Amino acid sequence: MTKISNILNVRINWFQSKFQKSEDVVYYTFSLPNEKHGAFIYIQGLVDLNLLQNNLIDPLLDDKNFKTNTGFLQPFEDVSSKLPIAGYSTTLDLTEANLELMDGNILLLFDEEDVINVFSLSNFKTRSITESQNENVVRGPRESFVEDIDTNITMIRRKIKSEKLSFVHYRFGRLTKTKTSVLYIDGVCEQKLIDEIDERISRIDIDGIFDTSYIEAYLEDQPYSLFPQFEFTEKPDVAAAALLDGRAAVLVDGAPNCIIAPVTFFMLMQTSEDFYNRPFISTWTRWIRFMSFIIALVLPSFYIAVTTFHSEMIPNNLLLSIASAREVVPFPGLLEALILELTFEVLREASIRIPKILGQTVSILGALVIGTAAVQAGIVSAPLVIIVSLTGITSYVIPQHNLIVPIRLLRFPLLLMAGFFGLYGIMISLILIMIHLSSLRSFGTPYLTPVAPYHLSDWKDMFIRVPLWMMNKRPHLATSHNSTRSRRIIRPQLPKEEERD
Structure with missing residues (x-):
């Protein structure tokens, strides 16, 4: 804790020493009707000056608000009751007050008083809440996080209206002092996970943090693995559902997303819409995803292995068709596949980096013009x-x-293994x-989890999605004593026909 003299000028000099080259820091001194001296300290551009003038300065300088039959009000606790403002916080620590100042808050100091009063009258412009750009849904909530951490916490609070929703706040970055919050539900999330x-997170010591990826890099178990060890989401309803499952979410100020831990491979293959659609529809779409995962990983290498080493597996008519198509190609199959995959990666990266208005043009040129010309x-x-x-x-x-x-990334080593060893190379790669x-x-x-180790109860929400009324237990990773999500119910039955007299 940083604490110095309660003399007003000494404190102002302390702040001025911290912001020697910052011309946007304003020090507004004044005297109350009771001859008590005070000062407002704020950063220009981060504060709503109209609110400051109308809600703080004018009421403080109006002697009608503070004059009583016995004189003027003296302690600020009495003075604050006359201010037309919802609330404020106080601190005795100058370092903490300095952080509040850089967050866009207003500091109010009085001569010969230790307490520093903090008012939130910020004028910082933030992006409005919009639909998620990366997690599109047909059914369900569409709002997404924004770059303001307080707004994001409020969005989760609106969905989980419980006093058990808990927060642990941090600040990271020696220069950025970025606010970070860990959210969990007390009594549902295991305390050992929070610990x-x-x-x-206490190991983090870095100059600046601007996104959740900075936190992710310090928290993951195996940083050299290609596979993600956190779930990434832009949607508050996904974060809220994860908290109800006994997991924890990490929010970073300035990042329009959050990361969720722990996570399993099968959780990464799910979407929020799985729980908004009917069970049969959700189950079918999950099968499509798992099938697509296998195709995206194995199909090119399988084609190279079969056409190069195991042509006897291909029907004769199809084999003749492939052979006639490759008759004029001067490259072996492996090199041909590598060229096409690299070209596709270049087109994918180009479509992301160029201006959006040109993105569709690049896709059309790459898919039609370049592909057709290369074949011809x-x-x-x-x-x-x-x-x-x-x-x-x-x-x-x-x-x-x-x-x-x-x-x-894994498609390329799989292609090389298939090109050199055929199907044996693919099997060795998949085993690894x-x-x-x-x-x-x-x-x-x-x-x-829940395949290895095996937990049969969690299979209700893995390859299939059973009705919600059957998923009355939380996932096994939430090993808290509070594992019950909902009570068992008896399926509705048609009313029995009344017996006739």
Whole structure:
């Protein structure tokens, strides 16, 4: 705690020493009708000056508000009751007051008083709440997080109206002093998970933090793994549902998203819409996602292995068609596939980085003009273009973007193994991937839960999605004593026909 003399000028000099080269810091001194001296300190541009003038300065300088039969009000506790403002906070720590000042709050100091009063009259412009750009849904809430952490916490608070919703606040960045909050539900989330997050998060010592990815890099169990160990979301309803499952969410000021831990592979294959649609529809779409995951990972390497080493597996008519298409191609199948995959990656990155108005143009040029010209020129074969295009489309079916990237990267070693060793190379690669996934942890939770280790009760929300009234238990990763999500109910029955007299 930083605490110095309660003399007003000494305190003002302390703040001026901190902001020697900051010309936007304003020091407004005044004298109350009771001859008590005070000062407002704020940063210009972060404060609503109209509210400051109307709600603080004018009422304080109006002697009618403070004059009584025995004189003027003296302590600020009495003076504050006359101010037309909802509330304020106080602090005795100058360092804490300095952080409040940089957050856009107003400091009110009085001579010979230790207390520093903090008023929130900020004028900081924030983006309005809009629909999520990366997690589109047909049914369910569409609002998404914004760059203001207080707004994001409020959005979660609106969905979980319980006194058990708890927060742990931090500030990171030696220069940015970024506000970060860990959210959990007391009594549902295991305390050892919160303690572990606090232990890992206390190691962070960095100049600045601007996104949740900075926090993620310091918290993950295995930083060299390609697979994500946190769930990423822009939607408050997804974060709220995760909290109800006994998990924890991390919010960072300035980031329009949050990360959720722990997470499993099967959770990354789910979407919020799975729980808003009927069970059969959600189950079918999950099967589509798992099938797309396999196609996006294995299909190009499987094509290379079969056409290069195991052509006897292909029907004769199809084999002749593929052979005639590749007759004019001067490259071996492996090199041809690598060229197409790299071209697709370049087009994907270009469509993201260029201005949005040109994004569709690049996609059309890459898909139609370049692809068609390459086939006609005999550089690549038409069947492989179809394979690579199908692979790219199926990769977008996977709901979590941070799970798509590992698949894109793993396709290249799988292609090399298929080109050198055929189907044996693919099987060896898949076994190595499964070994890695089996050893992966997210805050101690096995990545392949509930398959390995096996928990039959959690299979109700894995490959299939049973009706909500059947999922009366929280996932096994929430090992708290409060594991009951809902009470068992008896399915509605038709009323029995009354017996006739």
